[in-house]
Structure formats: structure tokens, C-alpha cells
Amino acid sequence: MGIYPQHVALMTQLSAGEIVVRKGSENFFLAVGEGFVEITGERVSILTDMAIRAENIDEAKAEEARRRAEARLAEKLDDEEAALVNAALAHSLAQLKVKRRQRR
Secondary structure, three states, X not given: OOOOOXXXXXXXXXXXXXXXXXXXXXXXXXXXXXXXXXXOOOOEEEEEOOEEEHHHOOHHHHHHHHHHHHHHHOOOOOHHHHHHHHHHHHHHHHHHHHHHHHHO
């Protein structure tokens, strides 16, 4: 979703993924976890459980976290454990996507 000045007020859920923030002529790329976004005429507020700038992502650690989460999902887990592991997997995949896009 693109958000521009004078965007209609909106409150929505945020999925794990990538956010591009444009400030002036500079772009900042962030990997984010789940959360919420509130848009008003003057500002955008994001409440999330993870936000990491691309240059601060350790690709090797994110890849290892992805492998661990995928291995755990192959095990028999209760609903709560499965939700936690799925969240960890989404975090690591978001980080890898952002980091690898920056290399291109």
C-alpha cells in the first residue's frame, strides 16, 4: 500500500514483511513483524513487534532462524507453540527478503 500526504484516515493490521520509508529524497528499508498501522492526515504510526533497518540485519543469523523455525514446524506442536514458531519464521523471512533485496 502506498501512503501519500493527505491520505484518508485508516487503522489497519500490519503483516510481517517490508516497509519502505521515504523521507525527503532518502529511502529507508525495514523488515517488520506483525502489528498495526494508523494513518492520519498528518502522520503514520506503526506499532509492531519487530522493525529492523536493512543495514542492521545479519543475514546468516536470519537464515539460521529460518532453518530452525522450519525444522520446529515439522515437529508435533500445540497451537500456541505453532503460532510462536510461525511468527519466528515470518520474522526471519521478512529479514531475509529485505536484506537480499538490498544486495541487488
